[in-house]
Amino acid sequence: MQKGEVVEHIENQYPAVSHARACQLVRHSRRKKYHKSKMKEKDECISAAIKEAIGKRHYGRKKVIVKVLKSHPELSAFRIRRVYVKEGFSLPGKPSKRIRSVAANPISIPTEKNQSWHIDFMSDVLVSSRKIRSFNAIDAFNRECIGIEIDHSLPSVHITRILDQWIEKHGKPASIRSDNGPEFISKHFKKWLSTNEIKWEQIRPGNPQENALIERFNGTFRAEVLDANILQNLSHCRKLTDAWIKEYNQERPHESLNFKTPMEYAA
Numbered sequence: 001m002q003k004g005e006v007v008e009h010i011e012n013q014y015p016a017v018s019h020a021r022a023c024q025l026v027r028h029s030r031r032k033k034y035h036k037s038k039m040k041e042k043d044e045c046i047s048a049a050i051k052e053a054i055g056k057r058h059y060g061r062k063k064v065i066v067k068v069l070k071s072h073p074e075l076s077a078f079r080i081r082r083v084y085v086k087e088g089f090s091l092p093g094k095p096s097k098r099i100r101s102v103a104a105n106p107i108s109i110p111t112e113k114n115q116s117w118h119i120d121f122m123s124d125v126l127v128s129s130r131k132i133r134s135f136n137a138i139d140a141f142n143r144e145c146i147g148i149e150i151d152h153s154l155p156s157v158h159i160t161r162i163l164d165q166w167i168e169k170h171g172k173p174a175s176i177r178s179d180n181g182p183e184f185i186s187k188h189f190k191k192w193l194s195t196n197e198i199k200w201e202q203i204r205p206g207n208p209q210e211n212a213l214i215e216r217f218n219g220t221f222r223a224e225v226l227d228a229n230i231l232q233n234l235s236h237c238r239k240l241t242d243a244w245i246k247e248y249n250q251e252r253p254h255e256s257l258n259f260k261t262p263m264e265y266a267a
Contacts, residue, residue, distance in 0.1 A: 003028040046075060046083040057224055058091055066259045107177075107212060110141040113266060116201065117146060117173040118214035121154065121181060124226045126233060134241075135159060137166065138217050140177070143254055144262035145245045146170055148221070150238050156186040163192070177201035177211055220248075 003026050010022040023030045046068075053059075053067040061084055065077050084090065110116050122134045133154045137146040149162045167173075176198055178184045184200075193200050203210035225244050231237045253259040 043079075043083050043086070046079055047087050049075065050080065050084060050087070050089055054089070056228065058089075060091055060255070061085070062255055062259070063253055064089065066253045107140070107210065110139075113139055113141050113144075114171045114173045116140040116175045116177055118177045118211055118217075120178065120211065120214045120218060121183070122218055122222065122226070124222075124231065126231045126237070128233075132231070132234065132237060134221075135162060136214060136218060136221065137163075138214055139170075139173075139262075140213055142262040142265040143213065143217070143257060144266065145217070145248050148241050148245060150234060150241060152234070154183065156183040156189045159183055160189060160192040167196075172196065173198060175199035175201050177203065177214075179203055179208070179211060180205050 006026045007019070007022045007028050010017055010025065011019060014022075017025075020030060022028075049068050049072045050064060053064060053071065059067070061081060064084055065080050068075060068080050069077065108116075116139075117137050118140050119135065119137045122136060123131060124134075125131050130152065132150055132152055135149040135154050137148075138144060139146055147162070147166050149158075151158070176193070178200070180202060183189060184202075190200075208215050221241075221244070225240055229240055231240075249262045251261060253261060254265075257265040
């Protein structure tokens with residue numbers, strides 16, 4: 001039984017004994033009965049700043065601290081971290097599991113832009129239950145989203161046409177890393193690579209960890225756009241995606257980039 005509980009027990013059992021005398025008997029400070037913590041009032045502004053920074057999304061602790069300090073430099077990282085954990089903003093923990101590290105084609109981080117683009121496909125459904133696909137591409141150097149093409153069907157001819165548009169805007173990559181999807185092993189895509197003198201970094205079948213950068217990007221895109229919204233049609237999905245790409249490249253800090261945005265890191 002704690003000292004405070006003992007004091008309360010004495011006061012209840014012996015009404016004639018004053019609170020001061022009960023505290024004296026068990027050597028307990030009288031302040032604890034009258035002290036009212038003001039910590040909750042102080043934390044309200046910090047909690048509001050965190051909610052403003054994350055919106056409807058979920059970010060890790062370090063990323064939240066960086067975003068809050070940008071708009072509220074008067075706060076300290078310690079106070080933000082304490083409120084972040086106390087108010088339950090923390091991301092749910094993942095169960096640990098043993099992963100066998102066997103990578104025949106390991107990822108090497110480039111030192112310049114356009115040394116390596118990583119590409120992949122994703123799929124989802126509209127509210128009408130009609131399927132859609134997205135073709136995603138990022139620059140491995142600064143994690144910049146080169147672009148996301150969304151349509152009902154994305155054959156290799158469509159893919160090479162989109163890649164030509166992205167190359168015209170961002171420059172030609174020295175290599176492209178992808179899995180062994182049917183669009184990438186087609187004769188048309190291989191001929192396009194040869195014509196443009198672009199190296200194909202092919203990962204092993206069943207080893208998505210060899211394309212981990214785009215897989216991580218896909219997870220973020222799915223959590224913050226595809227799963228976070230009810231997709232009405234292609235136009236609605238493309239509008240949400242374009243707005244998200246702008247935020248991802250220009251506003252979102254990346255821990256792997258020393259909490260800089262892709263644009264800041266490239267500069």
